[in-house]
Amino acid sequence: xxxxxxxxxxxxxxxxxxxxxxxxxxxxxxxxxxxxxxxxxxxxxxxxxxxxxxxxxxxxxxxxxxxxxxxxxxxxxxxxxxxxxxxxxxxxxxxxxxxxxxxxxxxxxxxxxxxxxxxxxxxxxxxxxxxxxxxxxxxxxxxxxxxxxxxxxxxxxxxxxxxxxxxxxxxxxxxxxxxxxxxxxxxxxxxxxxxxxxxxxxxxxxxxxxxxxxxxxxxxxxxxxxxxxxxxxxxxxxxxxxxxxxxxxxxxxxxxxxxxxxxxxxxxxxxxxxxxxxxxxxxxxxxxxxxxxxxxxxxxxxxxxxxxxxxxxxxxxxxxxxxxxxxxxxxxxxxxxxxxxxxxx
Numbered sequence: 001x002x003x004x005x006x007x008x009x010x011x012x013x014x015x016x017x018x019x020x021x022x023x024x025x026x027x028x029x030x031x032x033x034x035x036x037x038x039x040x041x042x043x044x045x046x047x048x049x050x051x052x053x054x055x056x057x058x059x060x061x062x063x064x065x066x067x068x069x070x071x072x073x074x075x076x077x078x079x080x081x082x083x084x085x086x087x088x089x090x091x092x093x094x095x096x097x098x099x100x101x102x103x104x105x106x107x108x109x110x111x112x113x114x115x116x117x118x119x120x121x122x123x124x125x126x127x128x129x130x131x132x133x134x135x136x137x138x139x140x141x142x143x144x145x146x147x148x149x150x151x152x153x154x155x156x157x158x159x160x161x162x163x164x165x166x167x168x169x170x171x172x173x174x175x176x177x178x179x180x181x182x183x184x185x186x187x188x189x190x191x192x193x194x195x196x197x198x199x200x201x202x203x204x205x206x207x208x209x210x211x212x213x214x215x216x217x218x219x220x221x222x223x224x225x226x227x228x229x230x231x232x233x234x235x236x237x238x239x240x241x242x243x244x245x246x247x248x249x250x251x252x253x254x255x256x257x258x259x260x261x262x263x264x265x266x267x268x269x270x271x272x273x274x275x276x277x278x279x280x281x282x283x284x285x286x287x288x289x290x291x292x293x294x295x296x297x298x299x300x301x302x303x304x305x306x307x308x309x310x311x312x313x314x315x316x317x318x319x320x321x322x323x324x325x326x327x328x329x330x331x332x333x334x335x336x337x338x339x340x341x342x343x344x345x
Contacts, residue, residue: 013037014243015088015130017073017121018095020044022199023136023190023235025056027092028066030236037065039086043072047097047109048200056197074117079124087128090243093121093135096167099201100140100304103163114166115173122177132184132246134239137171139191139228139272139309140164149228149276149310152189152259152268161304171268179264184246188239191272191311195232195331196338204332207286207294208339216295219279223298226276226308231326231334238271241320255318269319272311277328285329289336 014031018024019040028038040060044053060066071078073095097103097113118135125133141156141164159165171187178185194204210217247265259268283294301307317323339345 012090013039013086013088014090014092015039015041015082015086017041017091017093017117019060019068020053020057021094022197023193023232024094025060025197026195026232026236027094027239028060030240032060032063032065034240037067039067039069039082039088041069041071041073041082042095044070045097045113047099047102052197052200072117073120074112076120079120080127083124083128087130089131091121091125091130091133092239092243093118093133096136098163098199100161100163101302102201103161103166104304107162110162110166114163115169118170118173122173122183125183126177126181129181129183132186132243133174134186134188134242135170135174137187137189137268138164138167139189139270139311140306141168141171141189142306142309144306148308149274149312150189150270151257151312152270152315153257160306163304175261175264175266178247178261178266182265184248184265185267186242186245186247187266187268188242189268189270189311190235191228191230191270191309193230193232193235194335196335198232198335203282204286204335205339207283208290208336211286211290211292211294212339212345214292214295216297217283218299219283219296220299220305221301221307223280223296224307225279226310227279227282228272228275228309228311229277229282229328229331230271230273230311231324231331234273234324234326235271237324238316238320242269242316245319255315257315258318259315269316270311270313271316272309272313273325274311274313275325275328276308276310282328282332285332286336288329289333
């Protein structure tokens with residue numbers, strides 16, 4: 001049987017790292033709407049437009065049950081002090097240096113945020129254990145695996161980017177702490193998350209901006225790419241439901257294909273839409289939503305990138321039940337509507 005949390009609504013306190021980020025913002029909104037108290041920590045990194053992060057955070061701080069902390073999780077002692085003062089029941093770790101391509105130019109920022117930051121979090125959890133920790137990884141850890149769709153139990157020993165390598169290291173670090181200190185940990189592997197308030201470095205944001213301006217868009221691998229695009233609302237719903245699914249080293253009802261560790265309360269779960277959408281179909285959906293044609297600058301594959309991602313979400317469904325699967329045209333229409341409103345375009 002899957003272990004369940006027993007905290008009451010009044011007691012529920014979640015700590016979300018990276019709370020001013022794209023996913024963190026939407027997750028905090030969902031938790032607050034469900035009655036949680038939320039502490040969000042974010043360093044408002046200038047990796048992309050800080051105003052976008054500030055605007056997300058300003059919306060969150062309108063809710064009296066949200067507490068914003070400006071801080072860097074990689075700073076020694078920051079997380080230890082936070083855990084000691086607040087003792088969160090659930091921790092969702094989303095703070096990270098993201099982006100495959102940026103990791104080629106600025107690898108040290110990935111080392112600091114993704115490895116040192118995760119270490120500080122794990123050390124704080126060792127001293128002040130929460131009921132459940134949920135940490136974000138990425139589909140990039142699958143590298144150029146030819147085993148499609150990607151399954152959590154597949155080998156992930158050949159990352160193609162330093163970003164993926166740091167995320168893989170985070171998974172290994174988390175497993176060791178789960179084993180050594182009996183910390184229940186769930187790792188998610190995200191698959192190309194998109195939607196309103198999305199990151200400006202992501203393809204949807206860049207393509208929409210360029211198409212509306214009449215500028216060309218860079219299309220890699222001559223457009224021969226596929227991605228498992230996951231709408232933000234579907235992703236957040238899955239995270240919230242997984243919060244109550246606490247890994248148990250001795251489940252009463254084993255799940256076929258489970259990634260549950262045999263020696264630790266540790267599990268890896270794909271969160272994706274389970275559909276590999278061709279890149280040109282993705283672009284066509286943006287054209288439909290904007291009412292404009294894209295000017296495509298066809299380019300070869302970029303270093304560190306992969307031709308396709310595709311999640312096997314069977315385990316996720318076994319853990320939480322039926323999943324939400326937003327259609328790509330609907331999700332993109334929602335993003336474009338937000339983009340036009342936010343940027344007054």
